[in-house]
Amino acid sequence: MWQKLSTKWIIVVNCGKKFIFLNTLKYIMVNLIGTYEGKADAKGRLLLSNALKKQLAPVLQEGFVIKRSVFQPCLELYPMSEWNTMMAKVNTLNRFVKKNNDFIRRFTAGVKIVELDSLGRLLIPKDLQVFAEINKNVVLSSAVNIIEIWDKDKYEKAIDDATVDFAELAENVMGNLNESEDGIS
Numbered sequence: 001m002w003q004k005l006s007t008k009w010i011i012v013v014n015c016g017k018k019f020i021f022l023n024t025l026k027y028i029m030v031n032l033i034g035t036y037e038g039k040a041d042a043k044g045r046l047l048l049s050n051a052l053k054k055q056l057a058p059v060l061q062e063g064f065v066i067k068r069s070v071f072q073p074c075l076e077l078y079p080m081s082e083w084n085t086m087m088a089k090v091n092t093l094n095r096f097v098k099k100n101n102d103f104i105r106r107f108t109a110g111v112k113i114v115e116l117d118s119l120g121r122l123l124i125p126k127d128l129q130v131f132a133e134i135n136k137n138v139v140l141s142s143a144v145n146i147i148e149i150w151d152k153d154k155y156e157k158a159i160d161d162a163t164v165d166f167a168e169l170a171e172n173v174m175g176n177l178n179e180s181e182d183g184i185s
Contacts, residue, residue, distance in 0.1 A: 034055075075134075080113075139151075
């Protein structure tokens with residue numbers, strides 16, 4: 001995630017397309033690390049671990065966006081700066097193309113702004129609890145710049161199911177990245 005130190009957006013419109021450039025010299029990259037277990041109470045409040053709160057400290061004040069995951073039965077928690085970056089990308093889609101409108105509608109369905117309360121708890125909205133089938137035992141899993149929020153049983157099943165073909169997936173996704181001249185990556 002990019003920690004916002006100052007805001008400098010440059011929008012260039014060329015041939016009907018928008019290009020958004022971030023002045024990357026004004027941003028610091030923060031990667032979230034770890035998987036944490038917790039419990040949601042009857043109202044859907046989830047206490048974040050101290051280790052996770054420390055990692056999120058630079059962005060706690062700006063708040064978060066929580067939404068349904070596109071590919072998994074879990075929720076995604078975006079720091080507001082990450083959400084704004086994502087929305088800048090989505091905003092470049094031509095809304096006169098039906099599939100783009102359909103995508104935007106589905107991608108933003110159920111999106112909510114959330115903050116931590118004074119005790120460091122995150123309130124998961126009821127409709128999103130139902131979507132992710134979150135009852136009590138929860139896993140918060142870092143996914144580079146966002147946090148996935150899972151029902152513990154569903155998370156363990158997803159990890160077990162992915163183990164079978166993870167080696168092939170890793171090779172397909174990462175195998176040719178940054179390959180040096182000698183073939184060693």
